[in-house]
Amino acid sequence: MPDSQHEKRFQERIDAEQKVEPRDWMPDDYRKMLVRQISQHAHSEVVGMLPEGNWITRAPSLHRKTILLAKVQDEAGHGLYLYSAAETLGISREEMIDQLLEGRAKYSSIFNYPTLTWADMGAIGWLVDGAAIINQVMLTRTSYGPYSRAMVRICKEESFHQRQGYQILMTLSKGTPEQKAMAQDALDRWWWPALMMFGPSDKDSVHSVQSMKWKIKRQGNDELRQTFIDRTVPQAEFIGLKVPDPDLKWNEKTQHYDFGKIDWEEFRNVIKGNGPCNRERLAARRKAHEDGAWVRAAALAHAEKQAKKKAA
Amino acid sequence: MMTREEALYRFALRMGDNALVLSHRLSQWCGHGPVLEEDMAQTNIALDLIGQARNYLTYAGELEGKGRDEDDLAYLRTDREYTNVQLVELPNGDYAFTIARSFLFDAFHLPLLKAMASGKDERLKAIAEKAVKEVTYHLRHSSEWLVRFGDGTDESHRRAQAALDELWRFTGELFEADEAEQALAKDGTIPALADLRKEWNATVDRVLGEATLKRPDDGHMAHGGKRGVHTEHLGHMLAEMQVLQRAHPGAEW
Ligand SMILES: [Fe+2]
Ligand SMILES: [Fe+2]
Numbered sequence: 001m002p003d004s005q006h007e008k009r010f011q012e013r014i015d016a017e018q019k020v021e022p023r024d025w026m027p028d029d030y031r032k033m034l035v036r037q038i039s040q041h042a043h044s045e046v047v048g049m050l051p052e053g054n055w056i057t058r059a060p061s062l063h064r065k066t067i068l069l070a071k072v073q074d075e076a077g078h079g080l081y082l083y084s085a086a087e088t089l090g091i092s093r094e095e096m097i098d099q100l101l102e103g104r105a106k107y108s109s110i111f112n113y114p115t116l117t118w119a120d121m122g123a124i125g126w127l128v129d130g131a132a133i134i135n136q137v138m139l140t141r142t143s144y145g146p147y148s149r150a151m152v153r154i155c156k157e158e159s160f161h162q163r164q165g166y167q168i169l170m171t172l173s174k175g176t177p178e179q180k181a182m183a184q185d186a187l188d189r190w191w192w193p194a195l196m197m198f199g200p201s202d203k204d205s206v207h208s209v210q211s212m213k214w215k216i217k218r219q220g221n222d223e224l225r226q227t228f229i230d231r232t233v234p235q236a237e238f239i240g241l242k243v244p245d246p247d248l249k250w251n252e253k254t255q256h257y258d259f260g261k262i263d264w265e266e267f268r269n270v271i272k273g274n275g276p277c278n279r280e281r282l283a284a285r286r287k288a289h290e291d292g293a294w295v296r297a298a299a300l301a302h303a304e305k306q307a308k309k310k311a312a
Numbered sequence: 313m314m315t316r317e318e319a320l321y322r323f324a325l326r327m328g329d330n331a332l333v334l335s336h337r338l339s340q341w342c343g344h345g346p347v348l349e350e351d352m353a354q355t356n357i358a359l360d361l362i363g364q365a366r367n368y369l370t371y372a373g374e375l376e377g378k379g380r381d382e383d384d385l386a387y388l389r390t391d392r393e394y395t396n397v398q399l400v401e402l403p404n405g406d407y408a409f410t411i412a413r414s415f416l417f418d419a420f421h422l423p424l425l426k427a428m429a430s431g432k433d434e435r436l437k438a439i440a441e442k443a444v445k446e447v448t449y450h451l452r453h454s455s456e457w458l459v460r461f462g463d464g465t466d467e468s469h470r471r472a473q474a475a476l477d478e479l480w481r482f483t484g485e486l487f488e489a490d491e492a493e494q495a496l497a498k499d500g501t502i503p504a505l506a507d508l509r510k511e512w513n514a515t516v517d518r519v520l521g522e523a524t525l526k527r528p529d530d531g532h533m534a535h536g537g538k539r540g541v542h543t544e545h546l547g548h549m550l551a552e553m554q555v556l557q558r559a560h561p562g563a564e565w
Contacts, residue, residue, distance in 0.1 A: 046348065053343035057336065060556035060565040061383045062366050065339075066359065072342050073355040080348055118556055118565070168565075176563050284344065292346025294471070295407045298464025299347075305463060 003027075014215050019145035022088040030214055033207065034144055035089050036105075037216065039096040042082035043107035045075045047100075047281050051115040052124060060118060067164050068121060074157045081153060085146040101286050109267065110193050112275030119172055119179075119186035125165015127187075127194040127232065133158045134228050135198065143215040166235065173239040180240075187236065188244045195259075196267045198225040204264075229257050314491055316499070320433060321375040322395070322492035323502065325385070326538065327439075328368030329396035332386060333546070334417065335361035336553060337404055346407050353453060357414075360446040367439045387557035391540070391547045398537040399482040401546040408461050408471035412479055415454035419515040420486045420508060422447045427503035436501065455519045462523025469525070476520075477528050484533025486512075 006025050013020070020026055049072050056072065059065035083093045099105035110128055115121070136158060140151040172183040202208050202220040211217040229248075236243050247260035270278070314322075338358040345351035369382040399417055404410045425447055428440035461472035489497060489505045497504040520527050536542065556565070 049343035049351070056339050056342055057552050058555055060387075060560075060563075062332075062362060062369075062386055063383075064565055066362055066366075069339055069342065069355055069359055069362070073352055073359070076342075076348055076352045076355070080352075083348075171564060174564075176560060178560060179563055288344045288346070292350075292407070294465065294467045295346035295350075298468030299460050301464040301468075302460040 011213075014143050014213075017215075019148060020143050021145045029210070030216075031089055033211060033214070033216060034147065035086055035091050037211075038082055038086040038089070038147055039091070039099070040106050040108075042079050042086060042096065043100045043105055044111065045079035045082060047107045047111045047285060048128075049075050049079075050281055050284055051111055051113070051277075052121060054115045055118060055121050058118070059121075064121075064168070071125070071161050071164065074161065078154050078157070081150040085144075085150045088146045097289065101282070101289055103273075103282065106271070108197060109270045109275060110197050111281060112270050112278045113189070113193055114276050116189075117182050117186060119169065119182040120190070122165050122168030122172065122183065123186035123190040125161050125163075126169055126235070127165070127190050128197070129158050129161040129165060130232060131194050131197045131228050133162060134224050134231075138218050138224065141215075141218050166239075169241065170239045173241060183239075184241055187241050191244050192262065192266075193270075195225055195229070195262055196264075198222075198228065200264060200267070226256055229259055233257055314495055316495070317375055319492040319495040320436075320501070321372050322490070323496055324368045324372035324375060324436070326395045326492075328365045328372060328385070329394050330400055330417075330421075331361040331368065332365035333394070333396045333549070334400040334414070335359075335365060336549060337400065337402075338410070338414070340404055341410070350407075354410075357450050357453065360443075360450070364439065364443050364446070371435050371439070383557070387554045391542050391550050393540055394542065394546060394550070395538050395540055396546075397482070397485045398534055398543050399479065399486065401537070401543060401549060402479070402482065403545055405475065405478075406471055407457075408468065409475040409478070411454050411457040411461065412472060412475035414450065415458050415519065416476075416479055416483050416516070417486075418447060418451035418454050419512050419519075420483075422451050423508045423511040424503065424505075427508070428501075431503075432499060432501045451515070455515075458519055458525070459523040462520070462525040472523065473525055476525060480528035480530075481532060481534045484530070485535040485537060488535060488538065490538050 007027055010020075010026060010030075020030075052068065052072050052075075056065065056068055059068050083096060086096060087093060096105065100107065115124070133155060136151050136155050140148055140155060142148045142151065169183045169186070172179040199205055199221040202222050205221055208217065208220060212220070233243055233248065245260045247258065249258055251258045269275070273279075335358045338354045338361070341354045342351055342358070345354060365386070366382050369385045373380040373382065373385055397417075399413060402409075402413060405413075422444070425440045425444045428436055429444055431437055431440070458472060461468040463469075487505045487509050493502065493505055496502045517527065534543075556563075
């Protein structure tokens with residue numbers, strides 16, 4: 001069959017909402033787009049362990065420490081599911097990790113911001129996991145089967161994370177004046193970066209059109225961002241925190257919140273590598289990888305010796 | 313003479329401190345492990361241990377009867393009041409050091425818990441019964457990695473041997489019973505710690521044998537942790553761990 005025929009059939013299946021599976025024929029660009037997106041997503045889970053990992057040793061109660069440890073462990077698990085999903089497309093985990101460490105693959109820019117106080121653990125769970133959920137709920141309906149199934153598993157855990165983060169801020173906002181200030185400061189620092197997590201406006205987004213046609217993405221960035229804002233603003237009000245946007249107000253006509261201008265200059269700058277922690281995050285991942293090289297080599301050597309013994 | 317309540321309090325505190333301090337050390341690998349699966353495994357173990365620590369510390373607080381809860385005991389005692397063995401407070405070092413430290417402790421921890429699970433105190437029994445399942449896995453994990461390192465490459469063998477050599481002097485304290493432990497052993501609440509040496513020796517010899525690692529000679533043994541005299545490392549660990557509780561006295565988190 002000529003490729004154009006294949007492609008036509010492929011699009012028909014997508015339009016009929018049939019999932020694409022690893023052995024199915026798929027256009028090269030579809031495969032490439034997915035590898036890029038899924039590996040980027042996997043890297044985000046793994047790099048995302050670092051800003052929260054920064055507070056594990058300082059968690060203020062044994063209960064909070066338990067929850068935080070379990071949360072960061074979940075993120076490692078998400079990284080593993082996603083690396084496996086990407087591997088079904090013919091790329092290995094090692095290749096993907098090399099791309100990350102050499103700076104050739106991206107991860108979510110949100111993790112290039114520093115976690116400065118305990119309240120940041122609340123803000124990350126509530127806002128960052130909260131934004132991730134909106135994106136990931138959409139991706140449970142993505143056209144590639146393994147990616148869609150990974151998202152179903154992940155979404156369940158993310159909603160725990162979001163609730164636990166909100167809990168932290170709720171407790172702080174009922175606490176001492178210092179704790180309240182800590183909570184507000186965290187919202188002030190994380191609000192705009194969280195909105196940027198949905199990516200540039202659809203009119204400026206290069207990949208959006210093709211991605212929507214192939215149903216990798218199912219909703220536009222602006223729509224997802226609006227859903228997040230509409231859902232999150234009342235939650236902020238409920239615990240007495242003020243969203244740091246003077247232009248934010250409810251619009252009766254549209255039944256949505258209007259909001260202020262996003263500083264896309266900052267966004268591009270962080271993506272380029274100039275965020276507050278880009279260097280630290282990559283350096284931490286590189287160090288873990290390099291320090292771990294002899295460990296992985298030992299495990300491999302032992303397994304090979306065992307296999308030889310068995311064969312003999 | 314120490315009352316039974318007091319002996320139980322001291323012992324529960326000791327078990328809680330051991331679990332809490334080791335959990336804290338292992339949690340420092342989260343996000344920095346040699347391979348993602350190991351970040352998850354060490355975090356799992358850290359979670360088991362912090363769960364055990366919370367059970368012991370809560371019980372200790374009740375026995376003490378002064379209204380202190382798990383967090384008061386974890387966050388508002390100084391290093392001189394912590395009574396864990398020094399072995400568990402040593403910094404992580406490389407991955408061979410972390411694994412060897414866990415192994416030497418796990419090989420002691422498991423038979424202790426097994427004996428406690430048929431002891432006389434209901435609360436300790438219940439905590440130990442649950443912990444036995446967890447620590448069985450911990451010991452399997454640390455043993456398997458020690459074998460991988462001993463058998464794997466020259467470098468991993470060298471690192472594992474160096475770790476064992478360095479750690480060995482911290483193993484004596486595991487079997488030194490203080491006044492509370494002696495009293496509780498007498499009435500069958502816990503085993504006599506010296507009696508655990510046999511099983512510990514057997515485990516150590518078996519795993520080191522499989523790993524082709526050399527068992528270090530028993531030389532001078534370090535001790536003091538059980539009476540609150542620690543290495544210099546514990547103070548730093550607690551300063552970090554306790555910072556928010558100390559900076560915001562009485563706050564809820
Ligand atoms: Fe996640
Ligand atoms: Fe999450």
